[in-house]
Amino acid sequence: MKVRRLAHDKKDRxxxxxxxxEFALVLPIFLLVVFAxxxxxxxxxxxxxxxxxxxxxxxxxxxxxxxATIELKVRDAxxxxxxxxxxxxxxxxxVDQGGDPGExxxxxxxxxxxxxxxxxxxxxxxxxxxxxxxxxxxxxxxxRLE
Numbered sequence: 001m002k003v004r005r006l007a008h009d010k011k012d013r014x015x016x017x018x019x020x021x022e023f024a025l026v027l028p029i030f031l032l033v034v035f036a037x038x039x040x041x042x043x044x045x046x047x048x049x050x051x052x053x054x055x056x057x058x059x060x061x062x063x064x065x066x067x068a069t070i071e072l073k074v075r076d077a078x079x080x081x082x083x084x085x086x087x088x089x090x091x092x093x094x095v096d097q098g099g100d101p102g103e104x105x106x107x108x109x110x111x112x113x114x115x116x117x118x119x120x121x122x123x124x125x126x127x128x129x130x131x132x133x134x135x136x137x138x139x140x141x142x143x144r145l146e
Contacts (some may be wrong), residue, residue, distance in 0.1 A: 035118065039115050047113075050081075054074065057109070058105055081129075082116070087109060091105070103144070105143055107142075110138075111138075
C-alpha cells in the first residue's frame with residue numbers, strides 16, 4: 001500500500017508546473033479577445049451615439065432652430081461619449097444661414113474615438129502600423145425644412 005502512495009506522489013510532482021505553463025500560453029490570447037470585445041463594444045456605442053446626435057440636430061433644425069441651437073442639441077445628444085470635446089459639428093442651411101422652407105438642413109458630426117485598451121498597439125505591431133489608436137466616425141443627416 002505504501003508503494004502505491006509513493007508512485008502517486010511522484011506523478012503529482014511531475015505535473016505541478018503544467019497548469020502554470022498552460023495558463024502562460026492561454027493568457028495572451030484570452031486578454032486579446034477581452035480587449036477586442038471591450039473596444040468593439042465601446043466603439044459601437046460611439047458610432048451609434050454619433051449617428052443619433054446628427055439625426056437629433058437635423059430634426060431640431062427642420063423646425064426652425066438656428067445653427068447655435070442645433071450644435072448645442074448635437075453636443076447634448078452626444079454627451080455620453082468619452083471625449084465630447086472631440087466632436088466637430090457642421091450645420092448647413094439652418095434658418096439663420098438663409099435656409100428656406102423646402103430646402104434641406106444638413107448636420108455633419110465628426111468624432112475621433114480613441115481605443116481604451118492596449119489593443120491598438122498590439123494590432124499596430126501585427127498590421128505594420130496601419131491600424132492606429134483612433135477610429136474616425138462621421139455621420140451626416142439631412143432633413144427638409146418645414
